[in-house]
Amino acid sequence: MGIIVWCILFAIVVFFAFFATRMASQNKEDGLHDTGLAILEFGRAFPTEAIRQLQTTANGQAVFVRLHDDKAGFMRSLRNHFAVHLIEPGRARAKDSGTGRGLTVDFLDAPHHNGTFEFATPADAAEVSLWLLGNYVEKPSPQRGEGAHDRLSETKS
Numbered sequence: 001m002g003i004i005v006w007c008i009l010f011a012i013v014v015f016f017a018f019f020a021t022r023m024a025s026q027n028k029e030d031g032l033h034d035t036g037l038a039i040l041e042f043g044r045a046f047p048t049e050a051i052r053q054l055q056t057t058a059n060g061q062a063v064f065v066r067l068h069d070d071k072a073g074f075m076r077s078l079r080n081h082f083a084v085h086l087i088e089p090g091r092a093r094a095k096d097s098g099t100g101r102g103l104t105v106d107f108l109d110a111p112h113h114n115g116t117f118e119f120a121t122p123a124d125a126a127e128v129s130l131w132l133l134g135n136y137v138e139k140p141s142p143q144r145g146e147g148a149h150d151r152l153s154e155t156k157s
């Protein structure tokens with residue numbers, strides 16, 4: 001009778017161990033595929049920034065964020081936490097990774113995040129490269145005299 005009880009207890013312990021390892025491996029694989037989690041984490045780090053669009057890498061370990069006013073952001077899953085930062089204009093360089101679905105990005109302000117990021121489709125990689133390009137190119141500001149000159153010429157004619 002005692003052996004049967006010990007066998008049942010052993011089977012229960014093995015079942016719970018198996019269940020716990022499956023749950024842990026599932027959480028590990030998820031990364032940032034859950035865009036809701038990415039939105040919450042980015043919003044917690046930068047509460048004043050408005051998110052327009054997210055683009056997750058194919059493996060779910062990184063997310064590029066398109067923000068209001070054509071700014072960009074970046075998130076990376078680092079096992080137990082997320083690294084989140086804004087990409088300052090002109091402080092990131094991107095080039096094709098050679099696969100057609102990825103980008104090699106150099107972050108000048110955070111070189112430890114440099115790397116090659118593969119996306120699900122070439123269109124996704126192109127979209128992120130456009131965000132980084134939009135972030136890289138500064139918007140032209142009107143010169144002081146040009147606007148006044150245009151208004152004067154319009155009022156004369």
